[in-house]
Amino acid sequence: MVILEQTSELKALMSIIRSKDTQRSDFIFYSDRIIRLLVEEALNHLPFVEKTVTTPMGAPYKGLAFKGSICGVSIMRAGEAMEQGLRDCCRSVRIGKILIQRDEETAKPQLYYAKLPPDISERFCLLLDPMLATGGSANKAIEVLLSHGVSEEQVIFVNLICSPEGIEKVLHVSAIRS
Amino acid sequence: MSNVQNAPRSIQRKMSTFLSAGRFPWYNIDGKPVEPFIIGMAGGSASGKTSVSTRIIRSLGVPWVILLSMDSFYKPLTPEQVAAAHRNEYDFDHPNAFDYEALHQTLLNLKKGIKVDVPIYDFATHNRLDKSQTVYGANVVVFEGIFALYDKSVRDLMDLKIFVDTDADIRLARRLKRDIAERGRDIRGVLDQYRKFVKPAFDEHIYPTMKYADVIIPRGLDNVAAIDVITKHLARQLNDRGLSLKVALSNINVKKELPSILRTLKPTNELKALLTIIRDRTTSRHDFIFYAERLSRIIVERGLAELPFGNADVITPIGSIYKGVIWKEQVCGVSVIRSGATMERGLRSVVKDIPIGKILIQTDPSTGEPQLHYCKLPSDISQRYVLISDAQIATGAAALMAIRVILDHDVPQDRIIFLSLIAAPLGLHTIANAFPSVRVVTAEVDQELDDQGHVVPGFGNFGDRYFGTY
Numbered sequence: 001m002v003i004l005e006q007t008s009e010l011k012a013l014m015s016i017i018r019s020k021d022t023q024r025s026d027f028i029f030y031s032d033r034i035i036r037l038l039v040e041e042a043l044n045h046l047p048f049v050e051k052t053v054t055t056p057m058g059a060p061y062k063g064l065a066f067k068g069s070i071c072g073v074s075i076m077r078a079g080e081a082m083e084q085g086l087r088d089c090c091r092s093v094r095i096g097k098i099l100i101q102r103d104e105e106t107a108k109p110q111l112y113y114a115k116l117p118p119d120i121s122e123r124f125c126l127l128l129d130p131m132l133a134t135g136g137s138a139n140k141a142i143e144v145l146l147s148h149g150v151s152e153e154q155v156i157f158v159n160l161i162c163s164p165e166g167i168e169k170v171l172h173v174s175a176i177r178s
Numbered sequence: 179m180s181n182v183q184n185a186p187r188s189i190q191r192k193m194s195t196f197l198s199a200g201r202f203p204w205y206n207i208d209g210k211p212v213e214p215f216i217i218g219m220a221g222g223s224a225s226g227k228t229s230v231s232t233r234i235i236r237s238l239g240v241p242w243v244i245l246l247s248m249d250s251f252y253k254p255l256t257p258e259q260v261a262a263a264h265r266n267e268y269d270f271d272h273p274n275a276f277d278y279e280a281l282h283q284t285l286l287n288l289k290k291g292i293k294v295d296v297p298i299y300d301f302a303t304h305n306r307l308d309k310s311q312t313v314y315g316a317n318v319v320v321f322e323g324i325f326a327l328y329d330k331s332v333r334d335l336m337d338l339k340i341f342v343d344t345d346a347d348i349r350l351a352r353r354l355k356r357d358i359a360e361r362g363r364d365i366r367g368v369l370d371q372y373r374k375f376v377k378p379a380f381d382e383h384i385y386p387t388m389k390y391a392d393v394i395i396p397r398g399l400d401n402v403a404a405i406d407v408i409t410k411h412l413a414r415q416l417n418d419r420g421l422s423l424k425v426a427l428s429n430i431n432v433k434k435e436l437p438s439i440l441r442t443l444k445p446t447n448e449l450k451a452l453l454t455i456i457r458d459r460t461t462s463r464h465d466f467i468f469y470a471e472r473l474s475r476i477i478v479e480r481g482l483a484e485l486p487f488g489n490a491d492v493i494t495p496i497g498s499i500y501k502g503v504i505w506k507e508q509v510c511g512v513s514v515i516r517s518g519a520t521m522e523r524g525l526r527s528v529v530k531d532i533p534i535g536k537i538l539i540q541t542d543p544s545t546g547e548p549q550l551h552y553c554k555l556p557s558d559i560s561q562r563y564v565l566i567s568d569a570q571i572a573t574g575a576a577a578l579m580a581i582r583v584i585l586d587h588d589v590p591q592d593r594i595i596f597l598s599l600i601a602a603p604l605g606l607h608t609i610a611n612a613f614p615s616v617r618v619v620t621a622e623v624d625q626e627l628d629d630q631g632h633v634v635p636g637f638g639n640f641g642d643r644y645f646g647t648y
Binding site for chain 2: 010051053065089
């Protein structure tokens with residue numbers, strides 16, 4: 001699990017989105033700002049390869065390049081709120097959807113719908129859901145990904161806040177929260 | 179009140195300073211400003227003070243000269259006085275008609291190099307307008323008015339005091355011509371006013387101030403020889419004050435460890451990958467812009483984390499209390515054109531409706547010195563934290579100038595945060611040496627500068643690549 005650096009800045013953003021008095025437009029604006037920070041951090045956990053480039057000055061620069069391809073998978077509905085942040089960083093990123101609802105009778109999470117990129121098993125998956133509470137639907141979503149041939153190491157679970165209980169349940173995959 | 183410049187075409191714009199010739203550094207390597215040269219120009223009404231001032235400024239050929247008229251400092255009148263003025267019974271030619279306190283403060287601030295707000299006097303209502311004219315950045319200030327040399331505290335601020343001594347007949351003739359032909363007044367009223375106010379004021383109050391003058395110019399504008407002598411004297415004085423930052427910069431001690439003003443981003447793989455794309459000369463413009471903006475946004479977020487925060491508890495929608503924090507201060511951006519403007523999008527996407535000022539600094543190709551060409555800043559900048567943005571910090575010469583401009587607008591050092599994508603150690607040390615309380619946020623520090631002062635490996639000309647002008 002990786003937590004964003006707890007700067008006062010981030011704390012101030014969280015204060016806005018947590019407050020019940022925040023207007024919708026502000027809620028959306030500041031959520032987007034945090035989501036952008038989360039996505040940037042999540043992308044940092046992808047594999048990189050060394051790459052030396054030549055600058056316009058004619059000098060070499062020993063840098064890094066992204067390796068492998070990614071896709072986003074949002075857990076409907078709330079996870080879709082994080083899609084724009086991902087698109088802003090990764091243009092034309094492929095995004096799959098998963099709809100999970102709680103079964104009224106058994107209280108167990110039930111998969112209703114999943115539409116994923118066909119080559120998902122060859123991609124790193126940024127699983128998007130703003131909140132990790134009990135971990136029930138998160139675990140269900142990860143199960144779905146695994147059943148599509150994605151390995152655990154390929155899954156990066158991105159959320160804004162999470163509970164200790166939820167982390168406990170999904171700890172076998174890397175989770176990122178703020 | 180006007181800015182006089184020496185380009186073939188005179189450009190004067192209200193509320194902004196635009197001069198076609200840039201302003202060379204007006205501060206030394208330690209960031210301390212050098213006082214502008216202040217000239218006081220007194221003389222009777224219609225003696226030709228303004229014409230002489232303008233002639234001197236033009237032949238001097240120095241840009242960034244401010245011509246300040248004493249007319250801006252008339253005291254606002256009471257309703258009774260306004261009525262008297264309309265009956266031609268108020269004495270505008272008396273020393274008491276002027277606000278010496280405001281005048282002194284304005285000249286003092288100009289001397290310190292601080293931005294000033296010059297009142298605008300409305301002769302229709304005989305009151306100051308609500309708005310004022312902002313004046314900033316003078317190498318030379320010429321202050322002219324009938325009582326320019328009257329007040330001691332004002333006189334003490336002057337480096338050169340001039341009295342234009344034009345014959346009384348000529349002055350009266352000019353006044354008649356001006357007031358009747360240009361201002362539509364009748365000859366009786368003009369003569370009346372001359373006899374009642376203008377002549378006594380000159381004899382009793384203006385003429386005696388001639389003794390304070392360093393130079394007296396008989397015959398005003400016609401005295402070509404006198405004006406020539408004064409111009410040469412001024413040129414020599416200004417030359418002696420000449421500042422060469424370029425030489426001084428090379429003497430900056432670049433220590434091994436980087437100065438404590440520096441805040442670098444956490445060196446993650448992701449950051450490195452973004453920098454790799456931006457630095458790569460084969461990167462397409464499309465990608466360059468995209469990744470430059472992505473990186474800019476991260477730098478802006480890091481810069482905002484430097485602002486002060488205060489505790490604030492909020493109630494969440496489920497009714498519990500969250501111990502949060504809020505921003506305590508207002509912020510604005512100032513971009514150093516051109517390449518600093520590339521960070522504006524990042525600024526706007528994270529701070530809604532952020533005011534953004536602009537500063538244009540260009541390096542003079544013949545001297546290698548930075549020159550200030552344009553500056554337009556939010557009027558309440560002194561109440562805000564200021565995020566200055568530029569693509570890179572190389573020698574630090576442009577950064578020093580940009581910071582000096584902000585300081586001159588009454589913003590303390592510790593409220594200035596300088597954002598750049600990359601920086602070289604020389605530039606960082608230059609800034610730290612002059613302004614140790616300014617903070618610098620950058621993504622990466624490049625180790626070298628080449629002979630031309632370019633950052634190596636760097637990313638080439640950022641502005642050209644971003645705007646497609648190569």
